[in-house]
Amino acid sequence: MSNEPSKPTDELIERYFLDPQSLSDAEQATLVRALQEDPSVRSRFRVAAFIDAELRFESSGEEASPSSIAPSSTFGDAWPKWILAIAASLLIIGILGYFNRPTGPQQSQEPIAEKQTPPTEPEAVTVIARLDVGHNQRFEEGFAPNGSEFLKGEYHLSEGEVTLTFQNGVAVSLESPARFSIIDPMRVQLDHGRARAIVPESGHGFVIETSTMVIEDLGTEFGVVVDDEQNQELHVFAGEVRLHEKDLPPELLTENSALAWGTNTKRRSITPDDQAFATSMSIGYKRWLDHSLKLRQDPATLFYFDFETDSRTSSEVINRATTGIVDNGQLTSGIWATGRWPEKGAMLFENTGDRVELNIPGKYNQITIMGWVQINRYDFALQTVFNSIDYSPGQHHWNLTRGGSLRMGLSSQYDLTSTETLPRNLWTHVAAQVDAEAKQSVYYINGKEVGRKNWNQSIPIRYGPSSIGAWGHTNRAGEVVYSRDLRGRIDEIALFSRVLSADEIREAYEAGSNFQ
Amino acid sequence: MEKDRFLTLFLRHERELAAIARASLPDWNAVDDVLQEASLVMWRKIDQLQADDEFIPWARMVLRFEVLKYRRSCSRDRLLLDDDLVALIAIEAKDETSEYVQEQRSAIRACLGKFSAEHQKLLLAPYTREEAVKEMAEAAGKTANSLYKRLGRLRTKLHDCVRMQLETAS
Numbered sequence: 172m173s174n175e176p177s178k179p180t181d182e183l184i185e186r187y188f189l190d191p192q193s194l195s196d197a198e199q200a201t202l203v204r205a206l207q208e209d210p211s212v213r214s215r216f217r218v219a220a221f222i223d224a225e226l227r228f229e230s231s232g233e234e235a236s237p238s239s240i241a242p243s244s245t246f247g248d249a250w251p252k253w254i255l256a257i258a259a260s261l262l263i264i265g266i267l268g269y270f271n272r273p274t275g276p277q278q279s280q281e282p283i284a285e286k287q288t289p290p291t292e293p294e295a296v297t298v299i300a301r302l303d304v305g306h307n308q309r310f311e312e313g314f315a316p317n318g319s320e321f322l323k324g325e326y327h328l329s330e331g332e333v334t335l336t337f338q339n340g341v342a343v344s345l346e347s348p349a350r351f352s353i354i355d356p357m358r359v360q361l362d363h364g365r366a367r368a369i370v371p372e373s374g375h376g377f378v379i380e381t382s383t384m385v386i387e388d389l390g391t392e393f394g395v396v397v398d399d400e401q402n403q404e405l406h407v408f409a410g411e412v413r414l415h416e417k418d419l420p421p422e423l424l425t426e427n428s429a430l431a432w433g434t435n436t437k438r439r440s441i442t443p444d445d446q447a448f449a450t451s452m453s454i455g456y457k458r459w460l461d462h463s464l465k466l467r468q469d470p471a472t473l474f475y476f477d478f479e480t481d482s483r484t485s486s487e488v489i490n491r492a493t494t495g496i497v498d499n500g501q502l503t504s505g506i507w508a509t510g511r512w513p514e515k516g517a518m519l520f521e522n523t524g525d526r527v528e529l530n531i532p533g534k535y536n537q538i539t540i541m542g543w544v545q546i547n548r549y550d551f552a553l554q555t556v557f558n559s560i561d562y563s564p565g566q567h568h569w570n571l572t573r574g575g576s577l578r579m580g581l582s583s584q585y586d587l588t589s590t591e592t593l594p595r596n597l598w599t600h601v602a603a604q605v606d607a608e609a610k611q612s613v614y615y616i617n618g619k620e621v622g623r624k625n626w627n628q629s630i631p632i633r634y635g636p637s638s639i640g641a642w643g644h645t646n647r648a649g650e651v652v653y654s655r656d657l658r659g660r661i662d663e664i665a666l667f668s669r670v671l672s673a674d675e676i677r678e679a680y681e682a683g684s685n686f687q
Numbered sequence: 688m689e690k691d692r693f694l695t696l697f698l699r700h701e702r703e704l705a706a707i708a709r710a711s712l713p714d715w716n717a718v719d720d721v722l723q724e725a726s727l728v729m730w731r732k733i734d735q736l737q738a739d740d741e742f743i744p745w746a747r748m749v750l751r752f753e754v755l756k757y758r759r760s761c762s763r764d765r766l767l768l769d770d771d772l773v774a775l776i777a778i779e780a781k782d783e784t785s786e787y788v789q790e791q792r793s794a795i796r797a798c799l800g801k802f803s804a805e806h807q808k809l810l811l812a813p814y815t816r817e818e819a820v821k822e823m824a825e826a827a828g829k830t831a832n833s834l835y836k837r838l839g840r841l842r843t844k845l846h847d848c849v850r851m852q853l854e855t856a857s
Contacts, residue, residue, distance in 0.1 A: 220710035229799070
C-alpha cells in the first residue's frame, strides 16, 4: 500500500496540466519520480487529466449531459477541431445530412456550413414552423405563409401579432411591423421588428440573428428588437444566451439582463422589459378579447358575464351584454379570482352556497348558453353550472355529474348525460343549443358535439330567477334552499336568445383557447 | 456497424477519449491533433464493430496507437514524460468502467458548483482564451504569476473535493 501523495506532488501535477513549462528541472524530476514509483500518484494524475478535460468542455459552454449527442455550441473556437475533421470527412462522403436532422441538438452554421454544397432544395417544401396563434395578423403579398405553414423564406408581417411554433418546440412571437426570414429549423433572421423566443430543451442552440449580432439560446426566453433605424435591443428573461457580436468574442448574458445598441452609439445596459414583448398567451388574450366584444354586442345576447371587476369586494357582477334585457348579477358569495390569463378575472366557487343570482325575464324559442369553466373537484352527485331556481316545464338545467359528464335537461322534455367528461383543473369550453322550434338540443365540449336530443313537444324555454353556481329549489316551507355546490372557476358565461351555429361555437372555443 | 452510428458513439465518449489523450500528451493542441486523426481512423473502420458497447475499448485502442504515433513525431524536449511512464499510466486506467467515468464527471460538476462564481471563472479561464488569466490578473491588479499560483491551489482543492466525493460514493 502506498502513502498518500504529498502536497507538493499534487501541486506539481496541477502545474503540469496548466503549464508544464513552468516546472523547473528539479520539479520535473520530482514529478516523474513520483509517477514512476507510486501508483496512487499515477491515479491522481489520471483524475487530473480527466478534470482538465472536463474543465475545458465546461469552458466552451457545453451541456453537462454525458449522453449529449453533439456539443451545443455552434461557433468556431468552441468546436473542438476533431469534430470539424469528422464533419469534413462526412461531407466528402456526402452524408452531412446527419448533421441536419431537424430535431437534432444543433445545426452547425460555421465553419461546417461553409463547406456545405447547396442541397437540392428539399426545404422548399418542408414546413419548418406553424402559426400557433395570431391576432389581426396581415402579411404582405409575396411574403406571407402558406395558410398556417411557414417554410424557409422571408416574411413581412404588416399588421397584428403572431406566434410561430417550430418543429423542435421553439415558440417565436413577432409583432408588426416585422420583417424576418426563416433560415432553417434552428435559425431566424430578424431584419426589423420585435421578436420573443421561448426555447424548450429540444430547441437549445436556437439562434436569432440581426445585421450585427447572433443570439444563440442556451435554454432560455429572450426578446430582440430591431427598429427601422437598426437600433437594437436584446432582453434575456430567463436562462442564458450566448451573444456573438461582430469582431468581438462570444459573451454569455444571463437572466434579467438587457442591452441596447444605437446606430452610432456604444452599447449600454438597459432594464429588461418582460411586458414589452408579446407571447402566445398575450396574443391569445387579445384574440379572445376581440371575439368577446363581438359576442357582447350580439343583439341576441341576454347576458354576458366576463367576471371582470374594479373591486374585489363588489357584490355586483356586471352583465356586459348591450341589450339590457337582463340586469347585473348579484354575488351572494364566491371569490373574485384569476381566469384563463393573468389579466383576466374569474369567479371562484369554493364554499357552500357560492353563487351569482340573476333574473332572466321572458320566454324564448331558441337559446344558446356558452362559457369557460375550470372544475377543481366533483364533491356531489350533481353540481350546477347554470340553472333556473326550481325546475318547471320549459326550464333548462345545466349540471355536471360526479364523474364530470354534462347532465342537462329541459323540464318535462328530456334528460341527457354526456359520455364525454370535463377534466378537472383544466379550462374547458362548454356550450349548449336548445331549439324549441326544431325540438332539438345539442351540447358541446371544447367545440365538439358531445350530445344531441330530439324532443316531442314545442315548449317555450324560460328561466326566471336563476343562478350560476349552487342550485336553488323551493322546499315545503316555501323557502329557497341551495345545493349542488360548484367547486371551480367560471371566467366567461353567456346566454343568447338564438341558436349559434356549430361553426360559431367552434370559433368561440378557438378564440378563447390560447391561454397557455 | 453502420457508418451513421459512428458520430453518436464518438460524441458520447469524446470527453473520455480527450481525457485519456490528455494524460499522454503534453498539451491540448496535441490532444486535438491526435483526436482528429483518431476520429478519422475510427470512422473509416467503424464497420469492424458489432455493437455499441464494443466502441469504447476499441476507440481507446485506436487512440493509444495514434498517441504513440504522435509522440514519435514529437521532439523529445516537448515530452516531459517518457513512453514507458505514459504506458504505465494508461495500462492502469483500462479497468475504469463507464460507471466510474460517470461518477467522476458528476463529482467534478458537484465540486465545481461549490466554488464561488469568481473562482469558477478563474478555473475555466485558461481554456477560454490564451490571455484570459492575464486579463483577469490585470483587472484585479495582480500579477499573472500570482493568479496562476492561486489557480494551481484552486485546482488542487477541486481535485481533493472530487476524490473525496468519489470515496464517499463508493
